Amino acid sequence: MGWDWFTDPDYWASRLAFQRMLAAIYVIAFLVAANQFRALIGARGLLPVPAFVRRVPFRKAPSLFQLYYSDRFFAVVAWAGVVVSATLVLGLFDSAPVWASMIAWAVPWVLYQSIVNVGQIWYSFGWESLLLESGFLAIFLGPADMAPPVPILWLLLWLLFRVEFGAGMIKMRGDSCWRDLTCLYYHHETQPMPGPLSWHFHHLPKPLHKIEVLASHGTQLVVPFALFAPQPAASVAALIMIVTQGWLVLSGNFSWLNFLTIAVAVSALDNWGLPFSPAPLVEPPSWYVVIVLVVTAGLLVLSYRPAWNLVSRRQIMNYSFDRLHLVNTYGAFGGITKVRHEVVIEATDEPELTPDTVWHEYEFKGKPGDPRRRPRQWAPYHLRLDWLMWFAALSSSYSESWLQPLAEKLLAADRATLKLLRHDPFHGKPPTFLRARLYRYRFTTPEERRETGEWWVREPLAPALRTGRLGPDGAAIAVE
Incomplete structure (x- = not known):
């Protein structure tokens, strides 16, 4: 046959x-x-x-x-x-x-x-x-x-x-x-x-x-x-x-x-x-x-x-x-966001919070952070945490199950979590306080790009994490 x-x-x-x-x-x-x-x-x-x-x-x-x-x-x-x-x-x-x-x-x-x-x-x-x-x-x-x-x-x-x-x-x-x-x-x-x-x-x-x-x-x-x-x-x-x-x-x-x-x-x-x-x-x-x-x-x-x-x-x-x-x-982007928000996570190793406290930013591999850093090509490789951070900036409902635990892992300097990041400002050591703030991001104009060399302009909007004491060592999530 x-x-x-x-x-x-x-x-x-x-x-x-x-x-x-x-x-x-x-x-x-x-x-x-x-x-x-x-x-x-x-x-x-x-x-x-x-x-x-x-x-x-x-x-x-x-x-x-x-x-x-x-x-x-x-x-x-x-x-x-x-x-x-x-x-x-x-x-x-x-x-x-x-x-x-x-x-x-x-x-x-x-x-x-x-x-x-x-x-x-x-x-x-x-x-x-x-x-x-x-x-x-x-x-x-x-x-x-x-x-x-x-x-x-x-x-x-x-x-x-x-x-x-x-x-x-x-x-x-x-x-x-x-x-x-x-x-x-x-x-x-x-x-x-x-x-x-x-x-x-x-x-x-x-x-x-x-x-x-x-x-x-x-x-x-x-x-x-x-x-x-x-x-x-x-x-x-x-x-x-x-x-x-x-x-x-x-x-x-x-x-x-x-x-x-x-x-x-x-x-x-x-x-x-x-x-x-x-x-x-x-x-x-x-x-x-x-x-x-x-x-x-x-x-x-x-x-x-x-x-x-x-x-x-x-x-x-x-x-x-x-x-x-x-x-x-299948399908995507039935709705388009007109304004870009980003959650920026920062921490300090100072023993007490004061108006002069210096905060250091955690840099992610793919999502926007430092305005001077040009976005990178990652696809087809997929950065899962970076992707979800975009959703966290849209609404807390997208991140309520994992953003607070992420903060706790960073305060504990969890090694596996730090490997997902581009830069740990504390080089593997636990910070004492951590905060997350919501920023408004936009691309620079061609004129701004020529003058500053930056790819983004950003301005802080609001805190993005609840406050909470996380252990007897004094480490905590700080909200302004």
């Missing part, structure tokens, strides 16, 4: 490119987890996994760490994910049997699923679900000596459609500035973590900002429908999405969201008539065909609520309707 209807060799090269890019993002995701987990969700972290699994059952958060947790075991899981993903980047399973290829791709998916489902607020963003959903589909794409299965290629198109169209619809239903084309007057300055070019993007002429928004609307609301058209229309649509995602990479730091969207878009490109695929390609085994068709049917059933969400007036963005993140909703 032939399976000509089931596979399409015209997507052999794009399948391979997608797999390599996905595996590289897996490597980065596991490195982020390995480097940051102790301070954030470790046994003595800000939101410890052991406390989480005691109150949340396995059925609501499936994870290996529901069965057992220790910091050492988490490190083993994270570094195992790095190693397995690196073998996939190198193509070591390209010539493996189908079953071995499936297992190799299933391993990082299971490991990362286990991390996300206990990661709590630190792992609550759309790029986590996007990695898990695309990672699940990759399990069934097959090895390099077989043409990719058409049902999985269509599911990747469906995923890309939801990412782009969902983002477009949440904008049109959200802030009015998306409809009057003025959102980018503010967004490059107020986005969670500006990049090294964000200052320049912010100072583009306003008519160009409006063109940017129009291009975004076209790419997210019109172009996605062409993904399901015959070639070359689908490839042209994917290329437009790749270009716009590259623009977003240049203008800010959004973890691996843009990079992974580019990878998924690559899977929509055919061979453009070029002889990329080796010959001959083997036929897929019957058991594999059955599994792919069953998985496809299951994912189509699970797509009902995400599809309905796209057309709902109460659209939810970045939400998983199933515990395994198999089919999700």
Whole structure:
């Protein structure tokens, strides 16, 4: 029995490119987890996994760490994910049997699923679900000596459609500035973590900002429908999405969201008539065909609520309707903040507070701090604490579970926490008092930049932490 209807060799090269890019993002995701987990969700972290699994059952958060947790075991899981993903980047399973290829791709998916489902607020963003959903589909794409299965290629198109169209619809239903084309007057300055070019993007002429928004609307609301058209229309649509995602990479730091969207878009490109695929390609085994068709049917059933969400007036963005993140909703920045606020944390090692007390600022790696420091490029690497600090400045409701514990860790000079920062002004020694203040930040004008050499202008607004005595040693959170 032939399976000509089931596979399409015209997507052999794009399948391979997608797999390599996905595996590289897996490597980065596991490195982020390995480097940051102790301070954030470790046994003595800000939101410890052991406390989480005691109150949340396995059925609501499936994870290996529901069965057992220790910091050492988490490190083993994270570094195992790095190693397995690196073998996939190198193509070591390209010539493996189908079953071995499936297992190799299933391993990082299971490991990362286990991390996300206990990661709590630190792992609550759309790029986590996007990695898990695309990672699940990759399990069934097959090895390099077989043409990719058409049902999985269509599911990747469906995923890309939801990412782009969902983002477009949440904008049109959200802030009015998306409809009057003025959102980018503010967004490059107020986005969670500006990049090294964000200052320049912010100072583009306003008519160009409006063109940017129009291009975004076209790419997210019109172009996605062409993904399901015959070639070359689908490839042209994917290329437009790749270009716009590259623009977003240049203008800010959004973890691996843009990079992974580019990878998924690559899977929509055919061979453009070029002889990329080796010959001959083997036929897929019957058991594999059955599994792919069953998985496809299951994912189509699970797509009902995400599809309905796209057309709902109460659209939810970045939400998983199933515990395994198999089919999700996507979208971001339905509302745009017009003014940038930042929480700045300072401490002193003086024994008593006086009007002359000298405060020293903790510098974070990615979020704005010192006005003289140019924003850095971090994406696709993700600084989880820096990202959440932006939300802490928006509202205390986003940080009530972890900002106070963060202050306590800094007062104790917790080593794991200090590793998340760019600069500890006390060089590992505990300060005596700590305070957090809310600042208003804005980019300097070109004239101010030439005169001062600074990238930001800031002014203090209000305290951002409650006062509290933290121990017999006298260390305390101070509020003016």
